[in-house]
Amino acid sequence: MVSLGVLLFMVAVTLLAPVYAHDIAHSNPFASNLQGRIKIGGHYRSVMPANTQGLGLGVTPIGPTWHFSTYFLGADELGRDVFARILYGGRVTLLIGFSSGLICIAVATVLGMLAGYFGRATDWIISRLLDIVWAFPIYLLAISLSVILVTSGLDLGIIHIGAGSLLLPILIIASVYVPYVARPVRGIVFSLKERDFIQAAIASGASDWRILRKEIWPNVAPSVIVFFPLMVALNILTESALSILGIGVQPPQASWGTIINDGLQLLYTRPWVAIAPGICIVVVCVALNILGDGVRDAFDPRAKLRGSI
Amino acid sequence: MSLEDHSTDAVLSVRDLSVSFATRQGVVRAVDGLSFDVGAKEVLGIVGESGSGKSVAMYSMLGLVRDANVSISGSVLFEGREILGLSDTDMQSVRGGEVGMIFQDPMTALTPVYTVGWQIVEQLRAHNEMTKKAAYQRAAELLAEVGIPDPKSRVNHYPHEFSGGMRQRVVIAMALSCNPKLLIADEPTTALDVTTQAQILELMGRLQATHGSSIVIITHDMGVIAEIAHRVVVMYAGRPAEIGPEIDVVRSARHPYTWGLLGAVPRADVKSRRLVTIPGNAVSPLEVPTGCAFAPRCQYRMDICEQRPPLRGAHDHLDACWLSDEQRLAIRSTATVRGVS
Amino acid sequence: MLRFTIKRLASAVLVMFTISVLVFLIFFATPGVNPAARIAGRSASPQVLANVAKEFGLNRPLPIRYGLMMYHLFIKQDLSSYVNIGDRIIPQITAAAPITLSLIFGAVVIWLLVGVSAGVIAAKNKGKFIDPLVMFFGIAAISIPVYWLGQMVLLVTQGGLHTSIFAWAPNGGYVSLTQSPWQWALHLLFPWLTLASLYAGIYARVLRGELINNMNEDYIRTARAKGLSERRILYRHALRCSMISIVSLFGLDVGVLVGGAALLTEVVFGLPGVGFLTYQGLQNLDLPLIMGCVMYGAFFVVLASAVVDVLYAYIDPRIRVVA
Numbered sequence: 016m017v018s019l020g021v022l023l024f025m026v027a028v029t030l031l032a033p034v035y036a037h038d039i040a041h042s043n044p045f046a047s048n049l050q051g052r053i054k055i056g057g058h059y060r061s062v063m064p065a066n067t068q069g070l071g072l073g074v075t076p077i078g079p080t081w082h083f084s085t086y087f088l089g090a091d092e093l094g095r096d097v098f099a100r101i102l103y104g105g106r107v108t109l110l111i112g113f114s115s116g117l118i119c120i121a122v123a124t125v126l127g128m129l130a131g132y133f134g135r136a137t138d139w140i141i142s143r144l145l146d147i148v149w150a151f152p153i154y155l156l157a158i159s160l161s162v163i164l165v166t167s168g169l170d171l172g173i174i175h176i177g178a179g180s181l182l183l184p185i186l187i188i189a190s191v192y193v194p195y196v197a198r199p200v201r202g203i204v205f206s207l208k209e210r211d212f213i214q215a216a217i218a219s220g221a222s223d224w225r226i227l228r229k230e231i232w233p234n235v236a237p238s239v240i241v242f243f244p245l246m247v248a249l250n251i252l253t254e255s256a257l258s259i260l261g262i263g264v265q266p267p268q269a270s271w272g273t274i275i276n277d278g279l280q281l282l283y284t285r286p287w288v289a290i291a292p293g294i295c296i297v298v299v300c301v302a303l304n305i306l307g308d309g310v311r312d313a314f315d316p317r318a319k320l321r322g323s324i
Numbered sequence: 325m326s327l328e329d330h331s332t333d334a335v336l337s338v339r340d341l342s343v344s345f346a347t348r349q350g351v352v353r354a355v356d357g358l359s360f361d362v363g364a365k366e367v368l369g370i371v372g373e374s375g376s377g378k379s380v381a382m383y384s385m386l387g388l389v390r391d392a393n394v395s396i397s398g399s400v401l402f403e404g405r406e407i408l409g410l411s412d413t414d415m416q417s418v419r420g421g422e423v424g425m426i427f428q429d430p431m432t433a434l435t436p437v438y439t440v441g442w443q444i445v446e447q448l449r450a451h452n453e454m455t456k457k458a459a460y461q462r463a464a465e466l467l468a469e470v471g472i473p474d475p476k477s478r479v480n481h482y483p484h485e486f487s488g489g490m491r492q493r494v495v496i497a498m499a500l501s502c503n504p505k506l507l508i509a510d511e512p513t514t515a516l517d518v519t520t521q522a523q524i525l526e527l528m529g530r531l532q533a534t535h536g537s538s539i540v541i542i543t544h545d546m547g548v549i550a551e552i553a554h555r556v557v558v559m560y561a562g563r564p565a566e567i568g569p570e571i572d573v574v575r576s577a578r579h580p581y582t583w584g585l586l587g588a589v590p591r592a593d594v595k596s597r598r599l600v601t602i603p604g605n606a607v608s609p610l611e612v613p614t615g616c617a618f619a620p621r622c623q624y625r626m627d628i629c630e631q632r633p634p635l636r637g638a639h640d641h642l643d644a645c646w647l648s649d650e651q652r653l654a655i656r657s658t659a660t661v662r663g664v665s
Numbered sequence: 666m667l668r669f670t671i672k673r674l675a676s677a678v679l680v681m682f683t684i685s686v687l688v689f690l691i692f693f694a695t696p697g698v699n700p701a702a703r704i705a706g707r708s709a710s711p712q713v714l715a716n717v718a719k720e721f722g723l724n725r726p727l728p729i730r731y732g733l734m735m736y737h738l739f740i741k742q743d744l745s746s747y748v749n750i751g752d753r754i755i756p757q758i759t760a761a762a763p764i765t766l767s768l769i770f771g772a773v774v775i776w777l778l779v780g781v782s783a784g785v786i787a788a789k790n791k792g793k794f795i796d797p798l799v800m801f802f803g804i805a806a807i808s809i810p811v812y813w814l815g816q817m818v819l820l821v822t823q824g825g826l827h828t829s830i831f832a833w834a835p836n837g838g839y840v841s842l843t844q845s846p847w848q849w850a851l852h853l854l855f856p857w858l859t860l861a862s863l864y865a866g867i868y869a870r871v872l873r874g875e876l877i878n879n880m881n882e883d884y885i886r887t888a889r890a891k892g893l894s895e896r897r898i899l900y901r902h903a904l905r906c907s908m909i910s911i912v913s914l915f916g917l918d919v920g921v922l923v924g925g926a927a928l929l930t931e932v933v934f935g936l937p938g939v940g941f942l943t944y945q946g947l948q949n950l951d952l953p954l955i956m957g958c959v960m961y962g963a964f965f966v967v968l969a970s971a972v973v974d975v976l977y978a979y980i981d982p983r984i985r986v987v988a
Contacts, residue, residue, distance in 0.1 A: 386890070388886065388889055388890065394791075412895070413894075416892045416893070416894060417890075417892060418892070419889065419890055419891065420890060420891040420892030420893070425890035427883065427886065427887060427890075432884060432885055433886075433887045434887065435884040435888065435906065435981060436884070436906065436981075436982070437905055437981065438911075439907055446890070446891070446901075447891040447893075450891065450892055450893055451892060462702070482982045495887070498891070526676070
């Protein structure tokens with residue numbers, strides 16, 4: 016339950032990102048602010064002060080001020096408020112994670128149910144399709160698709176998706192993980208089919224659609240629900256990996272992954288730019304995993320009977 | 325027979341065994357005041373419905389109940405030695421070495437990744453100093469004894485290569501491998517078809533005579549009792565309802581619950597319209613009445629049944645019921661309960 | 666057993682073929698994407714573009730294009746990077762492979778040791794304090810982005826503490842085994858630990874779950890009734906049965922890694938393995954290089970999957986009968 020609370024907190028906080036940026040910090044996290052000056056404790060300081068150490072060349076962004084209202088975590092190499100960017104980036108990361116998780120599970124459940132229930136030809140086709148997508152190492156498939164599509168967009172006659180659209184990473188990440196969920200669902204439907212109550216429904220003349228809806232789906236739903244938090248966590252990690260490689264979220268949008276990427280240049284001088292988004296990812300994923308475990312334990316009736324003889 | 329003191333010459337002597345579990349809904353008394361003896365070379369049958377506590381009783385004696393919320397009290401003497409409360413290490417030499425166990429479902433009783441020979445050898449070498457070669461030889465001998473054809477090569481087969489009945493024979497062979505004084509069989513034939521059932525029971529009877537071990541057989545089926553048991557313990561809601569020699573209990577049962585059990589056996593020689601059933605449902609272990617546990621379902625209940633009846637009787641045949649012998653005679657002469665002559 | 670193996674390998678070949686077609690289609694036939702520009706890479710002159718169009722038969726039907734691509738890639742092996750002109754793909758990959766293998770080898774040893782021990786400890790002490798503690802670390806391990814973890818490790822060892830505690834830690838790079846075994850291991854130490862952490866977490870969790878499930882099986886009760894020690898029951902019976910699912914998981918994980926899935930770790934620590942090569946290709950949008958690396962990677966996944974299936978049949982005697 017704690018994990019659910021943590022998650023909701025993160026979501027709420029990121030949703031409030033614009034509030035923070037406009038009303039509290041009075042900064043625009045997406046515009047360069049190389050010449051800016053901020054006021055801390057009565058003194059004005061430059062956002063990109065000149066280097067005094069080393070060779071005294073160039074500028075280094077200001078480090079964490081630990082003042083909640085201004086440049087809490089410092090600035091990145093373009094003078095932008097890192098904390099505000101993390102809040103905005105959180106929205107993107109969480110959006111991608113949840114929506115691709117949702118799409119992935121929806122598609123996978125449908126495919127799994129169809130393959131498991133109708134068997135034979137339908138099953139063969141769907142299973143071969145899943146095999147192929149699955150045999151492609153996840154990262155390589157996502158990378159291959161992303162390289163092509165993200166930098167030049169998708170133009171399929173009626174469907175136009177711009178190169179910078181978030182829909183591309185969402186769809187790519189979702190499709191890559193479909194076999195991961197579809198296979199177990201198919202397995203469950205297979206064993207369900209043999210059970211008496213399904214045989215009874217068929218014998219009583221119920222239509223396929225009715226059986227799928229009323230008998231199969233309620234029994235598949237718990238397992239599918241258990242998958243959801245885990246898929247979201249997996250998708251968030253994949254998105255950040257793709258963004259770090261430059262083929263995930265594209266500028267001007269930011270996600271936790273892209274911010275980590277930004278922070279790598281400053282790793283030894285201003286480490287917080289890279290550390291903070293990473294910690295955010297870890298916290299959210301840990302919360303999701305714990306939530307997933309909790310959901311699974313709650314749904315598994317056998318788990319309660321364990322341990323006596 | 326007095327159930328106050330332990331019987332000195334019994335292989336297994338149980339006095340006042342109680343097993344309860346602390347659960348979220350309250351204390352569950354799975355076994356409540358069970359006492360019986362098993363003599364040498366004797367077959368004792370423990371019969372009762374599901375949930376009567378018959379399996380839990382035997383498992384708890386051997387330390388096989390791993391629930392942290394269990395509490396066991398009473399006294400169990402095995403060959404004169406108190407085994408209740410023994411440390412796990414000491415128990416390990418008793419289990420398998422002096423007491424063998426057979427379980428209900430042969431399909432899942434054996435570890436799937438090792439050959440049956442390996443598993444028998446494992447037990448042999450855990451309790452005896454033996455070379456592997458000698459142990460494998462003994463394993464093959466045991467398989468032959470239980471009637472598995474071609475034992476020398478079957479010793480190297482995996483459990484899934486045997487049918488259900490064959491697997492149960494392997495389990496029996498394994499249980500008898502260290503020549504235990506006592507063999508406990510928990511519903512050994514329930515998962516098998518009727519023909520195989522008969523074969524297994526016959527095998528057990530034969531082996532018992534050869535090895536000279538006592539057997540405690542747990543079952544819900546009075547037919548099995550009639551087939552193989554010398555003495556019977558009838559259990560209801562964790563309590564003993566009736567104890568005695570099989571012949572006595574079957575021919576002149578004293579407890580109304582036993583009457584119900586016997587009446588429920590379909591008989592080919594008696595023309596009947598319907599099977600007799602015991603009215604009501606088995607009592608929930610959380611709601612066992614303070615008086616006689618069977619009273620709510622008993623058609624002969626009296627006011628005194630609000631008090632728990634003690635287990636008592638003449639000679640070897642005990643019952644826990646307030647009905648007097650005269651009352652029983654009256655019931656027998658007028659009742660149409662089948663199976664009671 | 667033999668028939669099963671052959672059938673399995675035949676499916677593997679079929680899947681490989683399909684993957685090669687898929688890769689080809691993605692890179693060269695996605696509508697709206699210009700193939701010649703893709704092969705030539707960024708900033709290519711019209712001359713180069715014309716050459717590319719001719720050599721890869723871009724005006725000819727798809728199957729011919731596919732055939733030509735495969736021919737260049739595998740048989741003539743003269744497919745070269747158009748960005749680093751003249752650098753042939755196949756030799757680059759074969760040179761990078763041993764480095765990836767070194768990385769995986771050490772990581773595997775560490776993650777198996779740590780993961781399996783953690784899983785066993787957690788299962789043995791189920792319910793007591795150490796169980797959720799170990800599991801929490803397992804969850805944390807799978808929630809950390811590997812790339813970020815590597816950067817953090819570098820930050821710690823190369824940053825402020827480099828002069829004091831971590832002076833001995835090298836700043837990335839690779840030293841071959843033949844050159845200096847000690848340096849080889851030293852340079853790979855942190856990469857090993859970083860890569861292993863993710864998998865140790867996964868394996869600890871999976872093994873704990875499997876062990877606990879198996880400890881409730883009937884055959885464990887039989888083993889207890891035989892008078893065996895708890896220790897023997899856990900290791901010889903429960904663990905042995907749990908290893909079956911671990912083995913299949915392991916085979917697939919190693920297959921994926923050998924194929925270059927550890928690219929983020931390689932990039933962070935500057936190890937010029939296959940993953941690093943793929944990354945470079947991505948940075949430069951060097952399509953021939955990317956294609957070569959993807960094919961290489963897919964090959965190992967498919968191979969590993971087939972090997973695992975065969976091994977699975979060997980380990981679990983029940984499968985053998987069905988196969």
